[in-house]
Amino acid sequence: MPKTSFTLKVIVLAVAPLLCFAILLITLGTARIESLSQASARLTEQSLESMYRHYLNSRTGDGAAKVALRLEAIRNELNIVRGSAQRIIDEPPLAALGGELQTIPLLHNDFEYNQKGHWANHKDGPFGVSMSIWGYLLDPSGQLTPETRVFTDSMTPMKPLLHAVGQNGLKKGWLYVTGPKATPVMVMNPWAQMPAIFDEKYAGHNTANWWDFFFPGIIEGWQGWLTDPANRPPGPRDEVTLTPLYEDAGGTGLMVTFFAPLWNRDRTQNAGAAALDYNVSNLIELVEEETETGGFSFLMQSDGNVLGLKDHWGAILGLQKATGQKAEHGVTQSFFKLAESQHPTLREAFLAINDTNGFAVHRFQDDTGQTFLLALRRVTSFNLWTGKGAEIVKDSLYLGMVVPERQLVSLRDEVAGQIFRSGADARSSVVVMALILAALVGIVATWFALGQTRQLRLLIAGVGRIKQRHYDGCVEVVARDELGELTQAFNGMTLEIKASYEQLRQHAEHLEHQVAERTRELEQKNHELQRISVTDRLTGIYNRTKLDQVLASEHLRQERSGRPFGLILLDIDHFKRINDSFGHPVGDVVLVQTANILSTSVRATDTVGRWGGEEFLIVCPETDGPGLVALAENLRGHIAEHVFPTAGNQSASFGIAVHQPGESIEAIISRVDQALYRAKNQGRNRVLAAD
Known part of the structure; x- marks a missing residue:
C-alpha cells in the first residue's frame, strides 16, 4: 500500500503542470474558433436565399421538361x-376506297x-369505333343524308388506325376525327353513345351544328389563318x-x-379536325408533389388559369374555384384564376408573367400570416382557342412551385447548426491535442508504476475473456513470483473449461440443425396443403372455395372504388352425352383441356375456376358489358375450334353479367346462372x- 501511495504522488506531480498548460491552450484556441464560426454563419445567411433560388430554378426546370x-x-x-385523315381527303382514290370497303x-x-x-350511331364492333350522327344529318326516316353517307364511307379506313392509336400509347380520353361544318360526324375511339350522353348533358345539341x-x-379562327397567312403556323404540327x-x-x-385542323385538297377551306381529349390530371401528376413542409407544384396558362389545382392549395394562393358555362350551350368550364x-x-x-424571361420567384403571405415563395417557369407555347368567337391566340404554359419560407429558415438553421458543430469539433480537436501533449509526459511518469502491476492486469484481462466465453x-x-504461479494455474x-464448452457447443449445433430441418419440412407441408x-x-x-374468396374480394373492391x-359462367354442352358415349375418363380429359383453354385465353387480371361439374366461372375485374361479351365470344370460339381426344369438337354455352351498384354476390351469381340457362x-x- 505505501508503494501505491508513493507512485500516485509521483504521477500527480508530473502531470499537474502539463494540465495547466493544456487549459491555457484550450482557452485561446476555442476563442479563435468561435470568432471564425460567427463570421462563417453571417456569410452563409447572406448567400442562402440566392442558393435557394437556384434550387427552385433546377426543380422547376426538371418538371417543365417532363410536361x-x-x-x-x-x-x-x-x-x-391528322396525317392519315388528311391523306384520305387529298387523294380521291383513298376516299373512294371507303365505299368499296x-x-x-x-x-x-x-x-x-x-x-x-x-x-x-355506328354499332360497337371489333375496332371499338363509333360514328355519332346528329338529327340534322338524317332524313325524316332516320337514313343518313347523301353527304353524310359519303363522309362516313370515306372515313372507314380510319377505323383500324383509331383503334391502334386509341388503345395504345398515351393514356387518353377520346381520340376522334370530326367532319367539316357540313357533316360534323364524330368518328371516335373508344366507342361511346355520345348522342345519348349529350342528350342528358346538353339540351338542344341535336338540332344545332356540332361545331x-x-x-x-x-x-372561323382556322379559316382566318387562310386570309392572314402571316399569322398562320408554319406547319401542320404547329x-x-x-x-x-x-x-x-x-x-x-x-x-x-387538342385539335389538329384538316383542310380540303386546295387548302382553301377547313375540312374538320382530328382531336384528342386529354385528362388534365395526367399532366398534373407529372409535377404534382406535396413536400413534407407543405409545398406543392401546379400548371398555369398565361391568362392565369391554374389547371386542376387542389382546393386546399387554392386556399393558400388566395383563390376560389370558378365554374362558368355559356348561357346558350357549350361545355362546362372549371378553373382557378x-x-x-x-x-x-x-x-x-x-x-x-410575360416579363419574367421564363423564370421568376415571388414572396407572399397566406391568410394565416405564413410566408411562401412562388417560383414560375415557362414550359412551352401553343395555340389556344379562347372560347370567344374566332379568337385563337398564342398562349404559354407555366409551371409553378410554392415552398414555405420556413423551409428556407430551416435550411439556414441547418447550415448554422453544421457550422456550430464544425466549430465544436475544432474545439474538441484543440482539447484533444493539448491533452495528448500532457499525456505524453505523464506516460513516462506512470510507466514504472504500471510495470509493477503488469502481471495482475494480464490476469484480470484473462478473467474478462473467460467471462465473455473466449477460451483461446x-x-x-511475466512475473517470477507468486503471481506467476497463480497465472500458470489459471x-x-x-484449458479444461474450453474442452467442456466445445462439447456443449457441438451438441447445441446438432440440436439446432435437427429443429431447422423439421421446420422446413413443416413449412413445405403447409404450403402444399394451402395449394x-x-x-x-x-x-x-x-376450385369453388378460391372463387368464393375472389368474389368476396372483388365485391369489396367494387363497393370502395365504384368500378365494375x-x-x-359457362357450361360444356351435352357433357353427359360425352360421359355416356365415351366414358368418364374421356369426359375428364374434356374438362382438363377446357380448363387449359380458359386459363391461356383470359387476361392476366382475370380469375378462372371450376364452379362445379362441367361449369366454369371467370371473374373479370374492371370489365364492362362490351368487354365481357368480347371475352366470352373469344373463349367460345376457342372451345368450338378445339378438337378433343376421342370426343372431337365440342361447344359451350356462356352466361355473362356485370355487377350492379349495391348488388350482393348471391344476386349476381343468380343473374349469370339465369343467363347461362337461357x-x-x-x-x-x-x-x-343477364337482364
Whole structure:
C-alpha cells in the first residue's frame, strides 16, 4: 500500500503542470474558433436565399421538361391521325376506297337509328369505333343524308388506325376525327353513345351544328389563318389548337381538347379536325408533389388559369374555384384564376408573367400570416382557342412551385447548426491535442508504476475473456513470483473449461440443425396443403372455395372504388352425352383441356375456376358489358375450334353479367346462372347477357 501511495504522488506531480498548460491552450484556441464560426454563419445567411433560388430554378426546370415531353407525345399521336385523315381527303382514290370497303363485314358501317332521340350511331364492333350522327344529318326516316353517307364511307379506313392509336400509347380520353361544318360526324375511339350522353348533358345539341354548339368560332379562327397567312403556323404540327379547361361530358373529370385542323385538297377551306381529349390530371401528376413542409407544384396558362389545382392549395394562393358555362350551350368550364387572388403580390406576379424571361420567384403571405415563395417557369407555347368567337391566340404554359419560407429558415438553421458543430469539433480537436501533449509526459511518469502491476492486469484481462466465453490463448507469464504461479494455474483451468464448452457447443449445433430441418419440412407441408385447399384436383385450376374468396374480394373492391366487375359462367354442352358415349375418363380429359383453354385465353387480371361439374366461372375485374361479351365470344370460339381426344369438337354455352351498384354476390351469381340457362335453352353454343 505505501508503494501505491508513493507512485500516485509521483504521477500527480508530473502531470499537474502539463494540465495547466493544456487549459491555457484550450482557452485561446476555442476563442479563435468561435470568432471564425460567427463570421462563417453571417456569410452563409447572406448567400442562402440566392442558393435557394437556384434550387427552385433546377426543380422547376426538371418538371417543365417532363410536361414538355408529354405534350410532344400528344402532338405525335394526334399528328398520326391528322396525317392519315388528311391523306384520305387529298387523294380521291383513298376516299373512294371507303365505299368499296363496305362489302367487307369487318369494316362495314353498321348504323343503328334511335327513333326517340332522332339520332344514329355506328354499332360497337371489333375496332371499338363509333360514328355519332346528329338529327340534322338524317332524313325524316332516320337514313343518313347523301353527304353524310359519303363522309362516313370515306372515313372507314380510319377505323383500324383509331383503334391502334386509341388503345395504345398515351393514356387518353377520346381520340376522334370530326367532319367539316357540313357533316360534323364524330368518328371516335373508344366507342361511346355520345348522342345519348349529350342528350342528358346538353339540351338542344341535336338540332344545332356540332361545331357551333360546342366550339363556336373555332372553325372561323382556322379559316382566318387562310386570309392572314402571316399569322398562320408554319406547319401542320404547329396548327394544333387547345381548348379551355372543361368538365368532360362522359364524367371523366377536367379535360382539354387538342385539335389538329384538316383542310380540303386546295387548302382553301377547313375540312374538320382530328382531336384528342386529354385528362388534365395526367399532366398534373407529372409535377404534382406535396413536400413534407407543405409545398406543392401546379400548371398555369398565361391568362392565369391554374389547371386542376387542389382546393386546399387554392386556399393558400388566395383563390376560389370558378365554374362558368355559356348561357346558350357549350361545355362546362372549371378553373382557378391567379389574377383573382386575394393576395396583391400574386396578382402582381400574374401581371408581370410575360416579363419574367421564363423564370421568376415571388414572396407572399397566406391568410394565416405564413410566408411562401412562388417560383414560375415557362414550359412551352401553343395555340389556344379562347372560347370567344374566332379568337385563337398564342398562349404559354407555366409551371409553378410554392415552398414555405420556413423551409428556407430551416435550411439556414441547418447550415448554422453544421457550422456550430464544425466549430465544436475544432474545439474538441484543440482539447484533444493539448491533452495528448500532457499525456505524453505523464506516460513516462506512470510507466514504472504500471510495470509493477503488469502481471495482475494480464490476469484480470484473462478473467474478462473467460467471462465473455473466449477460451483461446493463455495468459502470458511475466512475473517470477507468486503471481506467476497463480497465472500458470489459471491457464490450466482455462484449458479444461474450453474442452467442456466445445462439447456443449457441438451438441447445441446438432440440436439446432435437427429443429431447422423439421421446420422446413413443416413449412413445405403447409404450403402444399394451402395449394390443395384452393385447387381443383382434376383440372388444376382454382376450385369453388378460391372463387368464393375472389368474389368476396372483388365485391369489396367494387363497393370502395365504384368500378365494375363482371362474371362469365359457362357450361360444356351435352357433357353427359360425352360421359355416356365415351366414358368418364374421356369426359375428364374434356374438362382438363377446357380448363387449359380458359386459363391461356383470359387476361392476366382475370380469375378462372371450376364452379362445379362441367361449369366454369371467370371473374373479370374492371370489365364492362362490351368487354365481357368480347371475352366470352373469344373463349367460345376457342372451345368450338378445339378438337378433343376421342370426343372431337365440342361447344359451350356462356352466361355473362356485370355487377350492379349495391348488388350482393348471391344476386349476381343468380343473374349469370339465369343467363347461362337461357343460353342453353336457346340452342347452346352462344353467349347471353343477364337482364
